[in-house]
Amino acid sequence: MKKLSPAYLGLALAASTSLAPAAASAEQLRVGLSALATSVDPHFHRAGYNFDLRENISDALVYANGVTGNVEPRLAQSWEIQGDTKWVITLEPTAKFDSGEPLGADDVVYSLCRVRNVPNSPGLFSSFISTIGSITDAGDGRIEIATKKPDPNLLRNLSFIGIVENPTGRTLTYDETDCGNDNWLATGDFNSGKTSAGIGHYRVKKFTPDVEIELERNPDYYGTPAGYETVVVKSLPDNSARIAALLGGSVDVINAVPINSLESIQSSGSHHLASMPSTLVVFLLPDQGQEPTPKVSGTDGKNPFLDPRVRKALNLAINRDEIAETVMGGMALPASQVVVDGVFGHDPSLQPYPYDPAEAKRLLAEAGYPNGFSLTLNAPSDRYINGAQVAQAITAMLSQIGLNVTLETFPFSIYFTKASAYEYSLYLAGAAADTGEGLSQMINLAGTRNPEKGWGGANRGRYSSEITDKALEDAQGTLDDAKREELLRSAVAQVQKDDGYVPLYHEFGVWGVRNGVHYDANANLTNIFYTARPE
Amino acid sequence: MFSFVLQRLVQSVIVVLILSIVLFVGVRLIGNPVDILISSEASEADRLAAIVALGLDKPLWEQYLTFLGNAVRGDWGTSFVYKEPVVGILLQRLPASLELGLVAFVLAVSISIPAGLYAGLRPQSPLGRGIMAFSLVGISIPTFWQGMLLIVAFGIALPILPVGDRGQLATHFGITSSLWTLDGWSHVIMPAFSLALLKMSLLMRVTRAATMEICRLDFVKFAYAKGVRNRKVVIGHILRNALVPLVTVTGIELGNLLAYGVITETVFSWPGLGKLLINSIKVLDRPMIVAQLTYTALLFIAINFLVDILHMAIDPRVKSVLRRRES
Numbered sequence: 067m068k069k070l071s072p073a074y075l076g077l078a079l080a081a082s083t084s085l086a087p088a089a090a091s092a093e094q095l096r097v098g099l100s101a102l103a104t105s106v107d108p109h110f111h112r113a114g115y116n117f118d119l120r121e122n123i124s125d126a127l128v129y130a131n132g133v134t135g136n137v138e139p140r141l142a143q144s145w146e147i148q149g150d151t152k153w154v155i156t157l158e159p160t161a162k163f164d165s166g167e168p169l170g171a172d173d174v175v176y177s178l179c180r181v182r183n184v185p186n187s188p189g190l191f192s193s194f195i196s197t198i199g200s201i202t203d204a205g206d207g208r209i210e211i212a213t214k215k216p217d218p219n220l221l222r223n224l225s226f227i228g229i230v231e232n233p234t235g236r237t238l239t240y241d242e243t244d245c246g247n248d249n250w251l252a253t254g255d256f257n258s259g260k261t262s263a264g265i266g267h268y269r270v271k272k273f274t275p276d277v278e279i280e281l282e283r284n285p286d287y288y289g290t291p292a293g294y295e296t297v298v299v300k301s302l303p304d305n306s307a308r309i310a311a312l313l314g315g316s317v318d319v320i321n322a323v324p325i326n327s328l329e330s331i332q333s334s335g336s337h338h339l340a341s342m343p344s345t346l347v348v349f350l351l352p353d354q355g356q357e358p359t360p361k362v363s364g365t366d367g368k369n370p371f372l373d374p375r376v377r378k379a380l381n382l383a384i385n386r387d388e389i390a391e392t393v394m395g396g397m398a399l400p401a402s403q404v405v406v407d408g409v410f411g412h413d414p415s416l417q418p419y420p421y422d423p424a425e426a427k428r429l430l431a432e433a434g435y436p437n438g439f440s441l442t443l444n445a446p447s448d449r450y451i452n453g454a455q456v457a458q459a460i461t462a463m464l465s466q467i468g469l470n471v472t473l474e475t476f477p478f479s480i481y482f483t484k485a486s487a488y489e490y491s492l493y494l495a496g497a498a499a500d501t502g503e504g505l506s507q508m509i510n511l512a513g514t515r516n517p518e519k520g521w522g523g524a525n526r527g528r529y530s531s532e533i534t535d536k537a538l539e540d541a542q543g544t545l546d547d548a549k550r551e552e553l554l555r556s557a558v559a560q561v562q563k564d565d566g567y568v569p570l571y572h573e574f575g576v577w578g579v580r581n582g583v584h585y586d587a588n589a590n591l592t593n594i595f596y597t598a599r600p601e
Numbered sequence: 602m603f604s605f606v607l608q609r610l611v612q613s614v615i616v617v618l619i620l621s622i623v624l625f626v627g628v629r630l631i632g633n634p635v636d637i638l639i640s641s642e643a644s645e646a647d648r649l650a651a652i653v654a655l656g657l658d659k660p661l662w663e664q665y666l667t668f669l670g671n672a673v674r675g676d677w678g679t680s681f682v683y684k685e686p687v688v689g690i691l692l693q694r695l696p697a698s699l700e701l702g703l704v705a706f707v708l709a710v711s712i713s714i715p716a717g718l719y720a721g722l723r724p725q726s727p728l729g730r731g732i733m734a735f736s737l738v739g740i741s742i743p744t745f746w747q748g749m750l751l752i753v754a755f756g757i758a759l760p761i762l763p764v765g766d767r768g769q770l771a772t773h774f775g776i777t778s779s780l781w782t783l784d785g786w787s788h789v790i791m792p793a794f795s796l797a798l799l800k801m802s803l804l805m806r807v808t809r810a811a812t813m814e815i816c817r818l819d820f821v822k823f824a825y826a827k828g829v830r831n832r833k834v835v836i837g838h839i840l841r842n843a844l845v846p847l848v849t850v851t852g853i854e855l856g857n858l859l860a861y862g863v864i865t866e867t868v869f870s871w872p873g874l875g876k877l878l879i880n881s882i883k884v885l886d887r888p889m890i891v892a893q894l895t896y897t898a899l900l901f902i903a904i905n906f907l908v909d910i911l912h913m914a915i916d917p918r919v920k921s922v923l924r925r926r927e928s
Contacts, residue, residue: 188639189651193647310765314765479882483636517645
């Protein structure tokens, strides 16, 4: 672009009105995202938008594919399990860091040690490596990982940890504190570009927090090279601004397409949608942990949700097809259970509850509430796609079975603080399978809440069943896939039998894409830039 | 004059101090950032580690004193979310906001004052009425709505202007700005117009009202009767007197443009301070929120101060009042 001296600015102003947006080059992909990574440091903050960037710039040992559900080799070329707790992993021999140094066992040990040693991190990745007891260099480009107990999901957990180059010049001895090292790579140096984020399809050229990230293809990548030469990722948190940027041609791809814009993208003739059901399940959770319960009245101090018949009535009162079709514009899959179809642990024999308000009313009467009771439903106003509208629809549906329901919404920033303080009686929330399989999701949602053990982190309604816990516990220590899936399915079925949850639907991940660009939808809602290509 | 400035300075320091306390307490009432920042699947140990890492384990007064001590030394803290110094991030975003605010300000002032003056001198003329009608529309349409209309009209339906972002940057005289490039101007003009529209309309109405009021006063009639040239009456007498209320309004509006382009910046995804503020509030990035709102307060105080000085220059009566108070 021509540079102008101030004298010509007026002229430029006049001329600019006829300036069309620059046409996209075939070599560059421009992406607009609703939230941008907060750091280039692969170990800095455990949050979805940081997983995005990390997956594109800093390979982990393996990749948990959000399209197929499989675990694929990355920096680990192959692996084998010896006994119950010993994993021998062969590293990719052709992988090289930006410095030209080949990947070594010491880099893996250093990276896993650093996970616990990122100063001022607002959320460490350390629970992904909590089962690891030791990591040692087994020679010949192999490492040996010993877990403290059998851990079937070790590799999936390791798929979150980007491997960075070891700067210490020695191989650290792995332990669960600081591995005997006191000088760790600084987050700021990753952001400024002084330290490379590791070995990835792309390298970060420029990182401007909350504004823009520029990536360029890594020409020395050991695997299939990325489709585009450069990628520019822009922060576009506002829905209408994101849509306008796509339709106006200033970006090629956007994520999180709002429901009310699906039509304008499809009918534009120049853009298409890429979508896929995500692992995120949106559910209602009734309070099963206290009596009386704070937001119910007209029950003489009793908590009606302690009665399984009342919980079943909730399940029957909701017309899931209607919500998916009407409120969600077809961009949701009615849920029969917590784990979505296609994810390990899903029980295909379970069907979504039928919509049966008459039976729901009968169950309420049987439980001793023929005239219903008063209830406040809580929902976040800005967390899930159309979440507030879904909550309104549910309020109406619950009124149909004779409950006197008031809806109360809070912004995300305070919603979960209140939920964790057990201030709700019935609340709407969602939880995804971060690791791409059902065990972690089930432990997080259906395990008896126990912070020390790391169970039931999202189970703020305190559903608890010994049978479910036992099945999940057993699954945690079962390496055999078929047996583990069996256990997981029994846990899923038990939750439904107990009516512990009111699963509503699985949100679709929806991307808007300019014609001429191939972009993969992803069940984990991760944005993979390296599989995008011109077409 | 000197004691006036000193008095103002002391007042300003007190205002900023009180504001920082209110902000510090207020921001803590909104919610707990740990609940937002930490993954819902994280363990309790991770949660506690995050609380310590963010310094939230210390009592509030200790956090405040630490903040104050550091702030005096120019360190406004470290962002929870980005782990970068807050000042650095603010400075990164400031040029974008200044560009947008200044272009909008120049647009607003250069259009509204001549137009308002004309409408005040010729209130019955078709053009005068037209100006009033335009300003009514400008005041009535909410900013986010006209912003989206502009995007739909000029960005999508009639794609002559780019949507979002600052465009290409260039550096001249040590200043890096998008205003040095044609591409930059094509990016800034639409959001700047959108941001300026409300201020423009408001200023038109204020100018018109002031002009009409002054036209009725005796000294204007006397000047005309004396045979002073029309041009001189309008510029030397009417406009100069009308400027007194205008400068006050313009000052506040300039502050608003520079600090609170929140809606426009969000709609046009302009990478300025307004967008940063909204995003910081969403994730409860406390140091960012406190620093940014304090900056805004400082900005307003500085502008008000300038307005007072300008008043003295425009209106000699202000100076004599001050002198009387001092003696």
